[in-house]
Every structure is written in structure tokens, then in C-alpha cells.
Amino acid sequence: MFAKVDGDKFTGFIVERGTEGFTQGPEENKMGIKGSSTVQLYFQDCKVPVENVLGEIGKGHRIAFNILNIGRLKLCAAAIGGARMALNLSVEYAKTREQFKQPISNFGAIKHKLAEMAIRLFVAESSLYRTAKWIDEKEHELLAEGKSFAEALLGGAEEYAIECAALKVYGSEVLDYIVDEGVQIHGGNGYSAEYNISRAYRDSRINRIYEGTNEINRLLTLDMTLKRAMGGRLDLMGPAMAVQKELMSIPDFGAEEEQLFSKELKLVANLKKAILMTAGAAVQKLMMKIENEQEVLMNIADMAIETFNAESVLLRVMKIVEQKGEAASGYQLDIMRTYLYDAADKVNKSGKDAVNAFAEGDEQRMILMGLKRFTKAEPLNSKDARRRLADKMVGEGKYCF
Ligand SMILES: Cc1cc2nc3c(=O)[nH]c(=O)nc-3n(C[C@H](O)[C@H](O)[C@H](O)COP(=O)(O)OP(=O)(O)OC[C@H]3O[C@@H](n4cnc5c(N)ncnc54)[C@H](O)[C@@H]3O)c2cc1C
Missing domain, CATH: 1.20.140.10 (Butyryl-CoA Dehydrogenase, subunit A, domain 3)
Incomplete structure (x- = not known):
């Protein structure tokens, strides 16, 4: 348990069952997890020996x-x-x-x-x-x-x-x-x-x-990221400025060399740009008031979680293909491509909701245009991809990827 020593030093303790002043309430009647005991704990003038302090006082x-x-x-x-x-x-x-x-x-x-x-x-x-x-x-x-x-x-x-x-x-x-x-x-x-x-x-x-x-936890993902940026532990400003510069430039439609995963890698890189652009604009515009705009923070957290997932599944599937070859990794490729295809739209929608809440006029138009550019995904027949996945599981009788 945790309590404050001298009223302000937040400290961890071990309190043994049977300690005088420590009692527990009746078993809670819960909706689920009935195999797990849940009771309230009461500490009334409970004397805890000093050797039961966990770590240091105040830490x-x-x-x-x-x-x-x-x-x-x-x-x-x-x-x-x-x-x-x-x-x-x-x-x-x-x-x-x-x-x-x-x-x-x-x-x-x-x-x-x-x-x-x-x-x-x-x-x-x-x-x-x-x-x-x-x-x-x-x-x-x-x-x-x-x-x-x-x-x-x-x-x-x-x-x-x-x-x-x-x-x-x-x-x-x-x-x-x-x-x-x-x-x-x-x-x-x-x-x-x-x-x-x-x-x-x-x-x-x-x-x-x-x-x-x-x-x-959604609020925390952003709060911790911004604190790390302000403390100099994470460079957000550099990449955010680079995205702003890119937005001002004419998109490069030049033919790129087609390689397996090049489109997916580009999409994930672009989703990150969409977050940097949206979050950067929100921080600039709202400054300290951003804490009061939780809806915007939730939108940005959703963009970040989607993008983190998109990158994770892409990297995992790239590794699987490296080990097993493309032909033997069809189901994993279906999973990854379907997820990325949907993630692009979800990031777009969250981004739009955020931007429309704090920007207007030219700024709004520009960020919305950027969002469209950065969340553009290749067309995909996700119906067929999902059918292949379902049929495989039905054949195997279980989740098998
Ligand atoms: C079965 C069970 C087991 C548990 N086990 C433990 C345990 O072992 N140890 C322990 O310490 N705790 C335990 N808890 C407590 C649990 O961690 C809390 O119930 C949980 O953190 C939510 O707190 P709360 O119930 O006070 O809800 P509240 O804080 O009242 O939240 C109510 C709603 O308001 C939202 N909300 C609250 N504050 C904000 C905010 N600042 N901004 C936006 N939205 C907000 C919440 O997200 C939620 O939707 C347990 C709870 C249950 C039900």
C-alpha cells in the first residue's frame, strides 16, 4: 500500500495481514472476474514497523x-x-x-x-x-x-x-x-x-x-510524450518543423522503385507525419489550454496508438517474410495490409476531428489537406483478405497466425 509520511512524502509499505488497525470489508459482488477476490482495505490507526517501508521514504x-x-x-x-x-x-x-x-x-x-x-x-x-x-x-x-x-x-x-x-x-x-x-x-x-x-x-x-x-491512459500517452519533449529527452520540434516544411512543398509524385513493403513503410512514415502535424498545431494553438481540450487529446492519442500498432504489425510481418518467404506468409500479409488500410482511415478521422476542434480558415484547410495526403492508402480488397483469414481458421479450428 501507499501513504504519505509526514503528510507529503509519498511512500510504499508492506502491511501484513493481522496488523492491528488493518481490516478488510466484505467480498464485493462483481459483474465478472468472480474467481478474483476484491475487498476494500481499511487502515485505522494502523502502526506499521519501519522495516516494512518499501524502498525509500518519499520515493x-x-x-x-x-x-x-x-x-x-x-x-x-x-x-x-x-x-x-x-x-x-x-x-x-x-x-x-x-x-x-x-x-x-x-x-x-x-x-x-x-x-x-x-x-x-x-x-x-x-x-x-x-x-x-x-x-x-x-x-x-x-x-x-x-x-x-x-x-x-x-x-x-x-x-x-x-x-x-x-x-x-x-x-x-x-x-x-x-x-x-x-x-x-x-x-x-x-x-x-x-x-x-x-x-x-x-x-x-x-x-x-x-x-x-x-x-x-490515453491522456497519459500524450502527457508523458510532451513532458519528455519539454525535458529535452525526445526531439519532437525537429520532426514537427520538417513536416510543416514538407506541407508547404509540392508533393513528389516521381516514380519510386517498387519494392516489397515500400508502400507500407511509406504509409507508416506518413501516419507519423499526420500525428506530428496535428499534435504540433494543437500545442501551438492551444498552449496551456490543451489540458482542457480532452477530446482533442483523445483524438491524438488514438492516432498515436493506431500508428504504433501499424508499425508494429508491419515490422513483425516483414520479419516473418524474411524467415519464411513471401509465398508462405500470405495470411500474415493479409492481416498487416488490412490493418494498415483501416488504420489510415482511422488516423484520418481522428485527425480531422481534432483539427476541426481548434483550427479555422487557411490553417484548417492546410492541415486537412495534409491529413488527406498523409493518410492515403492503396486500395485493397479487404473483403477477400478477410475471407481468406476466416476460411483458414475454420479449416484449422482455431486462431492460427
Ligand atoms: C475488480 C477491481 C479490482 C481493483 N483492484 C485494484 C487494486 O488491486 N489496487 C488498486 O489500487 N485499485 C484497484 N481497483 C481500483 C481501480 O483501479 C479504479 O476503480 C480505477 O482506477 C478507476 O477509478 P474510480 O473507480 O475511482 O473511477 P473514477 O476515477 O471515478 O472514474 C469514473 C470515470 O471518469 C473518468 N475520469 C476520471 N478522472 C478523469 C479525468 N481526469 N479526465 C477524464 N476522465 C476521467 C474515468 O476514466 C471513468 O470513466 C480495482 C477496481 C476493481 C473494479
Whole structure:
């Protein structure tokens, strides 16, 4: 637990069960996660021995925030595990449930759902594995610099706190999406407590609330980014100025050498420019008032999360193709291309909503034009791509990418 020593020094403590003055309330009657005990804890004149202080007095925030950082990454991992189970249940059900004399997995509407569930799951995995690897590398770097194990753990998680917040948001929303569509695929049975998917639906919901609500985590992704920029730890100004300059220039339509992934790499680079342009204009225009414009902050956070995911899935698929070859990576390519195709539109919509909230006249027109330019994606037959993914899963009887 955490409390303030002398009224202002935020500090972590271990409080043993049985300590005088420490009691707990009755078990909460929850909507879901009924296997997990939840009670309120009361501390009334509770005397805690000094050796139970965790870390240093006044430095509790380091422990609290870093538990949260790693907790958010782990929440994403847990959400992915649950999502995979819910998807597998749905594939199995869609194969066996017959309507109009055929399995419902034959219907395009159901194929679309199964494929979209798989796409989001694969993308969440990609961002999670990428961040976990970064944290691992940072920990090893800090250990090599002579830092203690505890310091390396804290430092690794702190370095990637922004990504951990993004993972928490995306992982919990992917799980909610998948269990919701899972119930839908189960039809009326999905609403029956006899089917496991209804339990998954109830259990899933808490993930958007604890470990910092998704609203707070969206705000945090930006807050931490801006603080790092102001502290000189992250260069945002340089790239933002470069995008402004590019906007003033005539677009280069020259023929580029076509290479596998060149279009996707360009799109991801452009999505980053769309964020820099929108966020840069918002900061310039709103200055200190930006904190009061949470809708704009939410829009920018969504652009950032989409783009982080788009890059993560692209890099993962590039690696898969490198290892297995293009011909053997068709499903992963379908997933990546469909995600990027949708991400471009989502970034465009969030960007437009943000810009229309604070800009007007020539400035507004110019940024909207920039958004259109930076979120232009190649046409894609996403219906066929999704059908291929759904058919593969139905054949295998599970998520298999
Ligand atoms: C099953 C369960 C287990 C839990 N386990 C733990 C635990 O182990 N340890 C622990 O410390 N806590 C735990 N919690 C508490 C949990 O972390 C909080 O419920 C959660 O952080 C939300 O806080 P709140 O309930 O006070 O909601 P509120 O803060 O009242 O939020 C209500 C709504 O307002 C929004 N909101 C609040 N502030 C802002 C803001 N500044 N800007 C924009 N929107 C805002 C929120 O996003 C939310 O949508 C648990 C909760 C549950 C339900």
C-alpha cells in the first residue's frame, strides 16, 4: 500500500495481514472476474514497523508508477490470452452451428467477424512482443552499466511507459471487441450463462477500468510524450518543423522503385507525419489550454496508438517474410495490409476531428489537406483478405497466425 509520511512524502509499505488497525470489508459482488477476490482495505490507526517501508521514504511514486507500467504491459498480455480463447470458442461454434442448412461460418457476415477478431489479436500481439523486447533490452543495458537488478527493472519499464499505456488501452479494447463479437457469433446461446463466451464477456469488461482507466491512459500517452519533449529527452520540434516544411512543398509524385513493403513503410512514415502535424498545431494553438481540450487529446492519442500498432504489425510481418518467404506468409500479409488500410482511415478521422476542434480558415484547410495526403492508402480488397483469414481458421479450428 501507499501513504504519505509526514503528510507529503509519498511512500510504499508492506502491511501484513493481522496488523492491528488493518481490516478488510466484505467480498464485493462483481459483474465478472468472480474467481478474483476484491475487498476494500481499511487502515485505522494502523502502526506499521519501519522495516516494512518499501524502498525509500518519499520515493513511493517510483515503485507505484513502475508497478503500473509493467502491470499495463501484463494486462495486455492477459487480455491477448483471453482474446485468443474467446476467438477459438467462436471459431468452434461457427463451424458447428447450422442455420439455413449450413454452418454459420459459411456466411460472409460471420467470416468478416472472425477475420477482424484475428487481425486485432495479431496486431495486439505484435505491439506487445515489440515492447517486451525493448524493455528486456533496456534492462540488460542498465545491468551492464552496473545498475542493481531492482533499478534495472524499474528503469526498463520507465523507459517504455508510453508504450505500456498504449498497450493497456489497445489490449483491453481488443479483448472487449473480441468477446462482444464472440457473443454475437454465439447468437442467443451467447447470452446464456451455460456458454463460456458469456463469462468471457463479463470478465473482459474490467480491463478498461483498472490499471488506470483507458481515458486516463490515453491522456497519459500524450502527457508523458510532451513532458519528455519539454525535458529535452525526445526531439519532437525537429520532426514537427520538417513536416510543416514538407506541407508547404509540392508533393513528389516521381516514380519510386517498387519494392516489397515500400508502400507500407511509406504509409507508416506518413501516419507519423499526420500525428506530428496535428499534435504540433494543437500545442501551438492551444498552449496551456490543451489540458482542457480532452477530446482533442483523445483524438491524438488514438492516432498515436493506431500508428504504433501499424508499425508494429508491419515490422513483425516483414520479419516473418524474411524467415519464411513471401509465398508462405500470405495470411500474415493479409492481416498487416488490412490493418494498415483501416488504420489510415482511422488516423484520418481522428485527425480531422481534432483539427476541426481548434483550427479555422487557411490553417484548417492546410492541415486537412495534409491529413488527406498523409493518410492515403492503396486500395485493397479487404473483403477477400478477410475471407481468406476466416476460411483458414475454420479449416484449422482455431486462431492460427
Ligand atoms: C475488480 C477491481 C479490482 C481493483 N483492484 C485494484 C487494486 O488491486 N489496487 C488498486 O489500487 N485499485 C484497484 N481497483 C481500483 C481501480 O483501479 C479504479 O476503480 C480505477 O482506477 C478507476 O477509478 P474510480 O473507480 O475511482 O473511477 P473514477 O476515477 O471515478 O472514474 C469514473 C470515470 O471518469 C473518468 N475520469 C476520471 N478522472 C478523469 C479525468 N481526469 N479526465 C477524464 N476522465 C476521467 C474515468 O476514466 C471513468 O470513466 C480495482 C477496481 C476493481 C473494479
